[in-house]
Amino acid sequence: VVLNxxxxxxxxxxxxxxxxxxxxxxxxxYSDSDIELRVIDVVYKAKIHAIAMAVLSNFIAKYSLVRMAxxxxxxxxxxxxxxxxxxxxIVISCGSRTSAVNLLFxxxxxxxxxxxxxxxxxxxxxxxxxxxxxHDNPRGAKNTLTTLxxxxxxxxxxxxxxxxxxxxxxxxxxxxxxxGVLIGGENRYYRFDTDLIKQVLENxxxxxxxxxxxxxxxTSRRTSGDVNDFIRKELEKTSLAKLVIIAxxxxxxxxxxxxxxxxxxxxxxxESNSMLSEAASSGKHVVVFRPVRKPPLGKxxxxxxxxxxxxxxxLVHISEPADLKKAIIRLADxxxxxxxxxxxxxxxxxxxxxx
Numbered sequence: 547v548v549l550n551x552x553x554x555x556x557x558x559x560x561x562x563x564x565x566x567x568x569x570x571x572x573x574x575x576y577s578d579s580d581i582e583l584r585v586i587d588v589v590y591k592a593k594i595h596a597i598a599m600a601v602l603s604n605f606i607a608k609y610s611l612v613r614m615a616x617x618x619x620x621x622x623x624x625x626x627x628x629x630x631x632x633x634x635x636i637v638i639s640c641g642s643r644t645s646a647v648n649l650l651f652x653x654x655x656x657x658x659x660x661x662x663x664x665x666x667x668x669x670x671x672x673x674x675x676x677x678x679x680x681h682d683n684p685r686g687a688k689n690t691l692t693t694l695x696x697x698x699x700x701x702x703x704x705x706x707x708x709x710x711x712x713x714x715x716x717x718x719x720x721x722x723x724x725x726g727v728l729i730g731g732e733n734r735y736y737r738f739d740t741d742l743i744k745q746v747l748e749n750x751x752x753x754x755x756x757x758x759x760x761x762x763x764x765t766s767r768r769t770s771g772d773v774n775d776f777i778r779k780e781l782e783k784t785s786l787a788k789l790v791i792i793a794x795x796x797x798x799x800x801x802x803x804x805x806x807x808x809x810x811x812x813x814x815x816x817e818s819n820s821m822l823s824e825a826a827s828s829g830k831h832v833v834v835f836r837p838v839r840k841p842p843l844g845k846x847x848x849x850x851x852x853x854x855x856x857x858x859x860x861l862v863h864i865s866e867p868a869d870l871k872k873a874i875i876r877l878a879d880x881x882x883x884x885x886x887x888x889x890x891x892x893x894x895x896x897x898x899x900x901x
Contacts, residue, residue, distance in 0.1 A: 547634035547651070548585045549644040554767065555696070555820035556640035557585070559662050562697040563638050563677070566890070566897045573898075586628050588621070588644045595620035596643060600667040603646035607672065613650045621647070636901070642666025649673070658900050662697060674900045677893065679819070681852040691896045693889040694855065695823035701890065705807035705828065712804030716762075716789045723759045724788075725750060725874065726809030726830070728802065728821055729777065731768030735847045736817040736837035738769070740776045742867060746835055747780045749870035750813055754786045756871075757878050762805045764791035766821070806830060811877050813870065814862075819852050822862065826887035831877045832862040835870055860885050 548560045564583055571581055590596040599620040606612045618626050629651055638660045639648040645665035649672050652659035661673040663682065670676045670690065677691045678684035684692050718724070727750060732738045754761050763781060765774055774792050781787040791801050802821075806812060806828035814825045816834045825832045834853060856862045865873040 547632060547637050548583065549637065549639040549648055549651070550585050550587045551639075551641050551643040552587065553641065555818070556644075556662070558699055558820065559640045559697045560638045562699050563660055563662065563893065563897070565699065565701075566894050567636060567901065569894060570897050570901050584632055584634075586632065587625065588639075588647050589625040590620055591622055597667075599646040599650075600642070603649050604667075604669050604672070607649050607653050610654070613654045617647065617650055636660065638662070642668070660897075660900075675896055677896070679852070681819075681848045681855065691892060693892065694859070695826060695852075695887050695889055696820045697889065697893060698820065698824045698827055700803060700806065700824045700827040704803050708800035708803030709807035711798070711800035712762075712789070712808055715798070715800075718788065718808060719760065723757070723878075724762050724809045725754055725757075725759050726805040726812040727761060727763035728766075728805065728812065728814045728825060729763070729769055729773075730766045730815045730818045730821055730837075731770055731773070732837075733768070733817050735840055735849055737840055738773055738815075738817075738837055740772060742838055743773055743776055744780070745867045746813075746815075746870060747777065749867065750874065751780075751784055751786065753871040753874035753878075754784075756875060759786070759810070759878070761787045762789040762808055763787065764789075764801045764805060765793050766818070767793045767797065768818075769793065811874055813874065816853050816864070817849060819849060822853065822856060823887060826856055826861045827890075829884055829886040831880065831884045833870065833873045833877065834862045834864050835867045836864070856887070861887050 550557050568578055568581055602616055606616050634655050634657045636658045637648050637652040639645060640662035642665055645661055645668040648659050649668055658674045660675045662677050664678055676689055677693060679696060680692050680694060684690050778792060781790045802824060809830055811831045812825050813833045814821060816836045857864045863873055
C-alpha cells in the first residue's frame with residue numbers, strides 16, 4: 547500500500563520505491579503479477595487532527611486496541627474505511643503528513659514500513675527503512691538510508707517506453723537534436739514571473755536557433771496561469787517548438803520521461819528537488835537556472851544546498867537565466883558523456899534487506 551498525501555512529487559517517490567520492490571521480487575523468482583499495489587489517499591478530518599495523529603502515534607502504535615481507534619478519530623470516514631478494508635505486507639509513504647498513518651496502519655497489519663523524507667513529529671526509528679536525502683540532514687541510524695537525490699521513476703526502461711509514446715504523439719525529425727525544457731513554479735523559496743521566463747525563453751530559443759535544434763517543453767502543475775500563458779504565446783512564435791505541454795491542461799504520463807529521453811540537453815528550473823532528481827537521473831546534459839529567490843536571501847535553503855551538491859558532482863550545470871544561451875551552446879559542443887545520478891542501486895540493496 548502506498549499512502550498518498552496528494553502531492554504528485556511525493557506520490558512519484560513512493561511509486562519509485564514500489565518499482566524497487568518489484569525488482570527485488572523478480573530477483574527472487576517472482577513475476578510482477580505476484581505483487582499488487584493499492585494507493586490510498588490520506589485525508590484528515592481537519593488540520594488539528596493531522597497534528598494530533600502525529601503527536602499521538604508514537605505512543606499508541608504499540609497498543610493494538612487503540613491503533614485503529616486513533617485512525618478512526620482523526621481520518622475522514624472514507625479514508626478510514628479504505629484502510630480498514632485493506633491489507634498490506636509493505637506500507638510506503640512520503641512526507642510528514644502521512645508518516646503517522648503509515649506507522650499505525652503498518653503496525654496493525656504487522657507489515658514492513660518504508661518512510662521517505664523526514665517523518666516530522668513521528669520518530670524515524672519507528673520505520674523499517676527511512677530514505678532521507680542528505681540535504682535534509684538525516685541523523686545516522688541503522689534503519690536510515692541517505693540518498694543524494696529524491697527517489698524517482700526515471701530509468702532506462704521508462705525512458706524507452708515514454709520516448710515511444712512521445713513519438714506517437716509528435717512527429718520528431720529523424721537526425722534532429724532536441725533541447726528539453728522543464729519549467730516548474732513558485733514555492734516558498736522562489737518566485738516565478740513573466741520577466742524571468744521571458745529571459746529564460748529568449749536564451750533557450752536563441753541557443754536552439756544557433757544550434758539548429760528543436761524544443762520540447764513542459765510546464766508543471768505548479769506553474770501559474772500567467773506564466774503558462776506567456777510560455778505558450780512565446781513558443782508558438784517559433785517553428786522549433788515541436789512539443790509544448792501545459793500541465794494544468796493536459797499532463798500525459800510520458801511527458802517528462804519522453805522529453806528527457808528525446809533530448810540531448812535539458813534545461814530545468816531549479817526550485818524542485820524532485821524535478822532536478824528526475825533530470826539528473828536521465829543521463830543527459832542538464833542545465834539548471836535559478837528562479838528569483840524570496841527573502842531572506844542570506845540563509846541557504848535545502849533547494850540551494852541540493853543544487854550546489856548536484857553541481858559539485860558534475861551532475862548538473864548551474865546557470866543564471868541571462869547566461870543560459872552560452873551554457874547550452876557550450877554543452878552542445880561537449881564531447882564527454884553526461885554523468886547520471888544513480889541512487890537506485892543503494893535503494894535496491896536497502897529494500898532487499900527488509901523484504
